[in-house]
Amino acid sequence: MSKDNQILEEFTSKEYEHGWSVDYEADEAPLGLNEDIIRWISAKKEEPEWLLDWRLKAFKTWEKMEEPNWANVKYPKLDLQKIRYYSAPKQKSKSKSLDEIDPELLKIYDRLGISLNEQKRLQGIAVDAVLDSVSVGTTFKETLSKLGIVFCSFSEAVKEHPDLVKKYLGSVVPSTDNYYASLNSAVFSDGSFCYIPKGVRCPMELSTYFRINAANTGQFERTLIVAEEGSYVSYLEGCTAPQRDENQLHAAVVEIYAAKDAEVKYSTVQNWFPGDKNGKGGIYNFVTKRGICAGDNSKISWTQVETGSAITWKYPSCILKGDNSIGEFYSVAVTNNYQQADTGTKMIHIGKNTRSRIVSKGISAGKSQNSYRGQVQVMKRATNARNFSQCDSLLMGDRCGAHTFPYIDIANSSAKVEHEATTSKIGEDQIFYCNQRGIATEDAVALIVNGYAKEVLNQLPMEFAVEAQKLLALTLEGSVG
Amino acid sequence: MSAVTKKEISVSSSFMDTYFGHKPTGPFASLRENAAKELAQKGLPSTKDEEYKFTPITKKIESSITNFGHAMPTNVTISDLKTHFIPGVDTYTLVFNNGILDKELSGDLPDGVSARPLSSLSEEELTEKIALAENKETDPYATLNQLAFQDGLFLEIRDKAILDKPILLLHLIKADNHGQTIHPRLIIETGKFVEATFIQLVASLDEQITFLNGLENVKVGEGSHIHHLKIQDEGKQALEVSNMVVDVPKDATFTSFVLSLQGQMIRNNLTLNLLDSNCEGNMFGIYLTNGQTHVDNHTNVDHTKPHSESNELYKGILTDKSRGVFNGKIFVRQDAQKTNAFQQNNNILLSEDAIINTKPQLEIWADDVKCSHGCTTGQLDEEALFYLRTRGISKENAKALLLYAFAGEVLEKINHETFREYCVQLVQQRLGGQNG
Numbered sequence: 032m033s034k035d036n037q038i039l040e041e042f043t044s045k046e047y048e049h050g051w052s053v054d055y056e057a058d059e060a061p062l063g064l065n066e067d068i069i070r071w072i073s074a075k076k077e078e079p080e081w082l083l084d085w086r087l088k089a090f091k092t093w094e095k096m097e098e099p100n101w102a103n104v105k106y107p108k109l110d111l112q113k114i115r116y117y118s119a120p121k122q123k124s125k126s127k128s129l130d131e132i133d134p135e136l137l138k139i140y141d142r143l144g145i146s147l148n149e150q151k152r153l154q155g156i157a158v159d160a161v162l163d164s165v166s167v168g169t170t171f172k173e174t175l176s177k178l179g180i181v182f183c184s185f186s187e188a189v190k191e192h193p194d195l196v197k198k199y200l201g202s203v204v205p206s207t208d209n210y211y212a213s214l215n216s217a218v219f220s221d222g223s224f225c226y227i228p229k230g231v232r233c234p235m236e237l238s239t240y241f242r243i244n245a246a247n248t249g250q251f252e253r254t255l256i257v258a259e260e261g262s263y264v265s266y267l268e269g270c271t272a273p274q275r276d277e278n279q280l281h282a283a284v285v286e287i288y289a290a291k292d293a294e295v296k297y298s299t300v301q302n303w304f305p306g307d308k309n310g311k312g313g314i315y316n317f318v319t320k321r322g323i324c325a326g327d328n329s330k331i332s333w334t335q336v337e338t339g340s341a342i343t344w345k346y347p348s349c350i351l352k353g354d355n356s357i358g359e360f361y362s363v364a365v366t367n368n369y370q371q372a373d374t375g376t377k378m379i380h381i382g383k384n385t386r387s388r389i390v391s392k393g394i395s396a397g398k399s400q401n402s403y404r405g406q407v408q409v410m411k412r413a414t415n416a417r418n419f420s421q422c423d424s425l426l427m428g429d430r431c432g433a434h435t436f437p438y439i440d441i442a443n444s445s446a447k448v449e450h451e452a453t454t455s456k457i458g459e460d461q462i463f464y465c466n467q468r469g470i471a472t473e474d475a476v477a478l479i480v481n482g483y484a485k486e487v488l489n490q491l492p493m494e495f496a497v498e499a500q501k502l503l504a505l506t507l508e509g510s511v512g
Numbered sequence: 513m514s515a516v517t518k519k520e521i522s523v524s525s526s527f528m529d530t531y532f533g534h535k536p537t538g539p540f541a542s543l544r545e546n547a548a549k550e551l552a553q554k555g556l557p558s559t560k561d562e563e564y565k566f567t568p569i570t571k572k573i574e575s576s577i578t579n580f581g582h583a584m585p586t587n588v589t590i591s592d593l594k595t596h597f598i599p600g601v602d603t604y605t606l607v608f609n610n611g612i613l614d615k616e617l618s619g620d621l622p623d624g625v626s627a628r629p630l631s632s633l634s635e636e637e638l639t640e641k642i643a644l645a646e647n648k649e650t651d652p653y654a655t656l657n658q659l660a661f662q663d664g665l666f667l668e669i670r671d672k673a674i675l676d677k678p679i680l681l682l683h684l685i686k687a688d689n690h691g692q693t694i695h696p697r698l699i700i701e702t703g704k705f706v707e708a709t710f711i712q713l714v715a716s717l718d719e720q721i722t723f724l725n726g727l728e729n730v731k732v733g734e735g736s737h738i739h740h741l742k743i744q745d746e747g748k749q750a751l752e753v754s755n756m757v758v759d760v761p762k763d764a765t766f767t768s769f770v771l772s773l774q775g776q777m778i779r780n781n782l783t784l785n786l787l788d789s790n791c792e793g794n795m796f797g798i799y800l801t802n803g804q805t806h807v808d809n810h811t812n813v814d815h816t817k818p819h820s821e822s823n824e825l826y827k828g829i830l831t832d833k834s835r836g837v838f839n840g841k842i843f844v845r846q847d848a849q850k851t852n853a854f855q856q857n858n859n860i861l862l863s864e865d866a867i868i869n870t871k872p873q874l875e876i877w878a879d880d881v882k883c884s885h886g887c888t889t890g891q892l893d894e895e896a897l898f899y900l901r902t903r904g905i906s907k908e909n910a911k912a913l914l915l916y917a918f919a920g921e922v923l924e925k926i927n928h929e930t931f932r933e934y935c936v937q938l939v940q941q942r943l944g945g946q947n948g
Contacts, residue, residue: 424874426876426881429846429849429878431877432875432877433874433876434873434874435873435874435875435885436873437872437873439870439871439887440566440867440868440869441867442867443861443864444861444862444863444864444891445891446889447888447889447891448887448890449886449887449888450872450885450887450888451884451887452872452874452884453884454874454876454881454882454884455881455882
């Protein structure tokens, strides 16, 4: 075996480091999906009548829908009746603060390197930790509430801020949007809610950490971020899951609403269990993320580092409705072994002078398939719209694939839209140059890949950039093309 | 044909009656029957089909074409034709009268080139000639042609033939009554080391609504260099779907150029199968549309073996309420290492109501490749315009000059000099201005 192959072998046999699970007593819904289950979930969460109605309406729509099959991914279909739609760790008592949270649960997050206690002391990030279906704790709640910022679990928001939830829930991603969004609307269990009042600049990063622990469950969380006029918030999301043989479903919905002059920066490092090296198991990540720049001069920026999941199906989008609004999408998607990713973005230009920028970097290794699918649409009244898209693919190994499906639909003559894409492997000359300067081949690859992804990684908040860089290095270690 | 169950064919009942009302008889009956079955299964594409998302041609046909019967050759004399030849371009000429080769109007062919009607082939021969590469999805309109073509032409070029003049394929379209349908069918096969250029023109002799549904299969021989040049300047009411499938073997090159100027709705499907090493496929196109014209170019290049190359450049200038659609697909199969594939699509929108939908698509399964695609949509550079005006050039002329320069990049790719000059003339006429 040549050295290259050896290194590749090592790399592909690398195990998923968050693959452990913890046994804890859980409060679970019966398997399957029907109206009763939805009523059960809603009752469990002590939800008001309107929310139950909303769920049921979504369920009725969903029943009539068909699973989409246009994405460039192949997978055995999930039997949605064999999934548990609700699983919550049983807590000994209702905890009011972190000190009262079951130490067992805190340990899970300690093990993930996200110590909720530590966070309490470290200034900088407020964390909402979601385990399976429910939020187990939110840090820094009080500090934030002094500024009028609401940052809590979704269920809490339903109880304490029903008007806000009612006003914005489904306003960006309606319950009838698509198959998985409707499914989520019907059965969503928890998630994060974040409200930044007018003129407030959120002083710290808000963060949610999602973890699937129980077997046979799906995770259906819902995130709603509302930024009022002139406000600013930076929001982070991270996720992991234990290593299991069966495929688990993660069908989340993220909605972002940005009013006039508001800015929302949403970053995510997605590291769901990608399946083992034979493609067994792994999370199906079918997510709907969408933001609306409703007011003038607003801005929404998506940054994603996608390294996990067996199947990814995710298109964080921006609806640029307000004049002069800005949408950004930065993405690094890494696939290895048998992973398949079909990810990209949609930029819908509606307002005048709207601008969008798309930078997508795909890296495929092993036998994986990596697709960029994006749409830039300039509506008739979107005068002076501007878009720049760049999607590059890097291939490592001759059994992987990189695909690009950009849709560009322009109905306004003043639009300036540019799209460029390249596909290549790491050049032998580049490696040779590094070798010649005394850099080992493996380090050279890391160096080149890091440089390749830098444009995106630079967009991540400091605290996350470190994690992302570590992840990227881990995932690509030794993968000499 | 009661066994065929209708599925999603949204076309009117007269269409159904014509094609599905009775069992096909006569030449190629079983070929047609298979096509009928296939078509019944997949139906004609609506805008819900990804490939026809922006081009509702099926709907157009449904609403405006009433006569799906076979078009009959019409009375045309050579003097009627004169205006449709390209001035200054000397060619061997084949004239198709409503889809059927008209021997009287056609000239002689050079040595080494033979043309015979498809009806002289046996069913097995024809089946073998049109056998498409495996796992290839056939366009529903190509299947329709297979089902409905009346007769076609089989053009064969002998080994080592180097043609001194292009072969002109002139299609005369004359509708007898409202809504004529014509399904021209052409098969070209060249031997080894052939050099030939084809020029294809469509001449609408009246302003009736017609539906032209052409299917061409080109099998290029090893080491051959074939050019295919096409001008689409048709009647304002013309509907056209043109399917061309080209197989390019070892050491061969195939170059396609298409200039689309007028028609109601035009859809071009161009598929290049690069079957072996060291072959090259080039696709060039310009669409200059005005009025309500709708031009849709779908191209598909399939790199299957190592060391092949493809180049693609399509440019569009759209004005009035016209619409352009571009979808370029590049496939690079796992074995096709060292592939070079380049694709570029640039568009200029000149009016508020013009629309462009473009989708430059790359699908790559090999790692040692160089592939790139680019796509831009914009307007003329204000500064360039200003510069020209400071040099005393009128706004109109400056604009035309810049637009001509934009289109010129594609025109330069045409290998045949006099044909290129003719295209330059057509483009300049369309763009206006006084530039020589």
